[in-house]
Amino acid sequence: MDLGTFLQFLAAGLTVGSTYGLAALGFTIIFNTTGIINFAQGEFVMLGGLLAVVFMHWLDPGLPAAVVLAVLATTIVGLVMERLTIRPVQHTSVINLIIVTIGVSITIRGLMMLLWGKDTYVLPAFSGTTPIPILGATIAPQSFWILGITLLVLAAMRYFFSRTIFGRAMLACSFEPKAARLMGISVERMVMASFMLSAFVGAVGGAILTPLTMTSYDVGVLLGLKGFAACILGGLGNPFGAAAGGLLLGVLEAFGAGLISSAYKDAIAFVVILAILLWRPSGLFGAPDTERV
Amino acid sequence: MKSSTLRQLAPVAAFYVLVLATPTLLSYDYYYLSILTMAGIIAIIVMGLNLLLGFAGQISLGHAALFGISAYTTAVMTATYGFPLAVGMLSGVGLTAVVALVVGMPVLKLKGYYLAMATLGFGLIVYIFFNEAISLTGGPSGFVGIPQLHVGGFTFDSELSYFFLVWTTVTVVLLISLNLIHSRIGRALMALHASDKAAQSMGINVARYKLFIFVLSAMFAGIAGVLYAHYLSFVAPSSFGFHFSVQLITMVVLGGMASLWGGIAGTVFLTAMPEFLRAYENMEVIIYGLILILCMMYLPQGMAGGVSKLVALVRRRLGRA
Numbered sequence: 001m002d003l004g005t006f007l008q009f010l011a012a013g014l015t016v017g018s019t020y021g022l023a024a025l026g027f028t029i030i031f032n033t034t035g036i037i038n039f040a041q042g043e044f045v046m047l048g049g050l051l052a053v054v055f056m057h058w059l060d061p062g063l064p065a066a067v068v069l070a071v072l073a074t075t076i077v078g079l080v081m082e083r084l085t086i087r088p089v090q091h092t093s094v095i096n097l098i099i100v101t102i103g104v105s106i107t108i109r110g111l112m113m114l115l116w117g118k119d120t121y122v123l124p125a126f127s128g129t130t131p132i133p134i135l136g137a138t139i140a141p142q143s144f145w146i147l148g149i150t151l152l153v154l155a156a157m158r159y160f161f162s163r164t165i166f167g168r169a170m171l172a173c174s175f176e177p178k179a180a181r182l183m184g185i186s187v188e189r190m191v192m193a194s195f196m197l198s199a200f201v202g203a204v205g206g207a208i209l210t211p212l213t214m215t216s217y218d219v220g221v222l223l224g225l226k227g228f229a230a231c232i233l234g235g236l237g238n239p240f241g242a243a244a245g246g247l248l249l250g251v252l253e254a255f256g257a258g259l260i261s262s263a264y265k266d267a268i269a270f271v272v273i274l275a276i277l278l279w280r281p282s283g284l285f286g287a288p289d290t291e292r293v
Numbered sequence: 294m295k296s297s298t299l300r301q302l303a304p305v306a307a308f309y310v311l312v313l314a315t316p317t318l319l320s321y322d323y324y325y326l327s328i329l330t331m332a333g334i335i336a337i338i339v340m341g342l343n344l345l346l347g348f349a350g351q352i353s354l355g356h357a358a359l360f361g362i363s364a365y366t367t368a369v370m371t372a373t374y375g376f377p378l379a380v381g382m383l384s385g386v387g388l389t390a391v392v393a394l395v396v397g398m399p400v401l402k403l404k405g406y407y408l409a410m411a412t413l414g415f416g417l418i419v420y421i422f423f424n425e426a427i428s429l430t431g432g433p434s435g436f437v438g439i440p441q442l443h444v445g446g447f448t449f450d451s452e453l454s455y456f457f458l459v460w461t462t463v464t465v466v467l468l469i470s471l472n473l474i475h476s477r478i479g480r481a482l483m484a485l486h487a488s489d490k491a492a493q494s495m496g497i498n499v500a501r502y503k504l505f506i507f508v509l510s511a512m513f514a515g516i517a518g519v520l521y522a523h524y525l526s527f528v529a530p531s532s533f534g535f536h537f538s539v540q541l542i543t544m545v546v547l548g549g550m551a552s553l554w555g556g557i558a559g560t561v562f563l564t565a566m567p568e569f570l571r572a573y574e575n576m577e578v579i580i581y582g583l584i585l586i587l588c589m590m591y592l593p594q595g596m597a598g599g600v601s602k603l604v605a606l607v608r609r610r611l612g613r614a
Contacts, residue, residue: 092593107582232410267421270414
C-alpha cells in the first residue's frame with residue numbers, strides 16, 4: 001500500500017472515529033457518576049446533527065449558529081431526560097435503569113420521526129468541499145474541522161475534570177458517592193450535570209459529522225453501538241481511554257473496509273472487539289480487573 | 294414430593310386449558326390468533342432468556358441472532374436443498390446449540406457490560422452475515438418459499454393449526470423450564486446469580502452451569518426459529534437484528550425477571566401492543582417508548598411483581614375485613 005492510500009484510510013478512520021470517540025466519552029461520563037450505560041447516547045449524537053438541520057430550516061440563523069443551537073438544545077434534552085426519567089427512579093436495579101434509557105431512546109427517535117419525517121438530510125460543510133491534497137491523499141476540509149473540534153472538546157474535558165472544582169466534584173462522585181456526599185457535594189446535581197455534559201459531547205460529535213455522512217432520525221442506533229463498543233475497547237470508566245478507543249475503532253473500520261471488504265465493515269469492527277474482550281476484558285487502557293470476593 | 298409436583302402441574306394444566314379455549318374466546322378472529330401465534334413463538338425465546346438472565350443472571354444481547362441462525366438453517370436445508378422437514382428442523386436447533394456452545398465457552402467468562410458487549414458483537418456479526426451472504430440467505434430482501442409443516446398426512450396450513458402447535462410447544466417448554474428451576478440445577482443457577490464466587494466455593498462448577506444454561510436457552514431460541522420460519526414461510530434479516538434482541542430483554546424485564554409466567558405475559562403484552570397502537574400511525578413508536586419508561590418507573594419488578602403486590606394488597610384488605 002502506498003503512502004497516499006494509507007493516509008486516505010487513516011483520515012477517513014480518524015474522522016468517523018472522532019464521533020465514536022465523543023459518543024464513548026458521553027457513555028463514560030454518565031457511567032462514572034451513575035453506573036448506568038445510557039442507551040440514549042446515540043440519540044444525543046443524532047439530535048446534534050438533525051436538530052442543526054431543523055434549525056437551519058426553521059430559523060436560517062447561519063450554519064455556526066444552527067450548530068450551536070442544536071448542541072445547546074440537545075444539552076437541554078439531556079437535562080430533561082435526567083429530571084423526568086432518571087431522578088424519580090433512583091432506587092431501582094441497574095437493568096431497570098437501562099430499560100428506561102432504551103425507552104427514552106425509542107421515544108426521542110419516535111418524536112423526531114413524527115416532527116421531521118424519515119428522510120435523509122445533510123448539512124453544508126463548514127468551509128467548502130474542495131479536497132485538500134496531502135502526500136498523495138485527498139482529504140475533505142470537513143475532516144480537519146472534525147478532528148480539530150474533537151481534540152478541542154477532549155482538551156476542554158480534560159481541563160474540566162482535572163482543574164475545575166466542579167469537574168473534580170464529579171470525579172469524586174464516581175469514585176465514592178457516599179464520601180462525596182459527606183464532603184458536601186450534591187450528588188444529585190452531579191448526576192444531572194453528567195447527563196448534560198454527555199448530551200453536549202454527543203451532540204457536538206453528531207453536528208460536526210453530519211456534513212460528511214448525512215443524518216436521519218435513525219442514525220443514533222448504530223452510532224450509539226459503536227460508541228459503546230469504543231468504550232469497551234478503550235476501557236469502561238476511563239473517559240479518555242474510551243475516546244481513544246473510538247478513534248482506534250474508526251481507523252480499524254476504515255482499513256478493514258478498504259483492505260478486506262466494505263460489506264463486512266461493521267462486522268470487522270466487532271470481530272476485533274470480541275477478540276480484545278477475550279484477550280483483555282478490561283479494555284486496552286482500563287486497569288486490569290482487581291475484583292476480590 | 295407428590296403434592297409439590299401437583300402444585301407445579303396444576304397451574305400449567307389450567308394454562309393449557311386457557312390455550313385450548315382461546316380460539317373460542319376470540320370467536321375465531323384470525324387477526325388476533327395470528328398475533329397470539331407470533332407472541333407464542335417469541336415467548337419460547339423469552340422463556341429461555343428468562344432462565345439465562347432472570348435465574349442465572351447472565352445477559353445476552355445476541356438471542357435474536359441465535360433465533361435467526363435456526364430459522365435460516367431450516368429454510369436453507371428444506372427449501373434450497375430439499376431435505377425432509379424433520380432434518381431441517383433438527384439441524385436448525387442443532388446448529389444453534391453448536392454455535393452457542395462454541396461462542397459461549399470463551400464469552401461466558403465475561404461479566405456484566407462486557408458480556409453484554411460480547412453477545413451484542415456476536416449478534417451484529419451474524420446479522421451482517423445474513424445481509425451479505427446473498428447466495429445463501431437471499432440478502433436484505435429475504436428468503437422465500439420455506440415449506441409449511443406437515444406430519445404424516447396432516448399439513449399445518451391454517452392459522453388455527455399453527456396457533457395450537459405453537460402454544461402447545463410453549464406449554465411443553467414451560468413445563469421443562471419449571472421443572473428445571475425447581476431442580477438441583479435451578480438452585481445452582483440461582484446461587485451463581487447471587488455470587489458466582491460463593492457458588493464456586495460451594496462446589497458448583499460455575500463455568501459448566503453457565504454454558505449449560507446458555508446452550509439450553511439458545512436451543513429454545515432455535516425451536517422458536519424453526520417454528521417461525523415454517524409458519525411465515527419467509528424470513529428476512531431485519532427480524533433478527535439488535536432491535537429484536539433488545540425487545541426480548543425488555544419482555545423479560547417487563548414481565549418480571551425470574552418469573553416464567555411474567556415472561557409469557559410480558560411477551561404477549563408487548564407483541565400485541567403495537568397492533569393496537571397501529572391506529573395512531575406515527576404515534577405508535579412514541580407510545581411504545583413511553584410505556585416502557587413508565588412501566589420501569591412504576592412497576593420495577595415487572596408485571597409479575599405488580600400482580601403479587603396487588604394480591605398482597607387484596608389479602609391485607611380481606612384480612613382486615
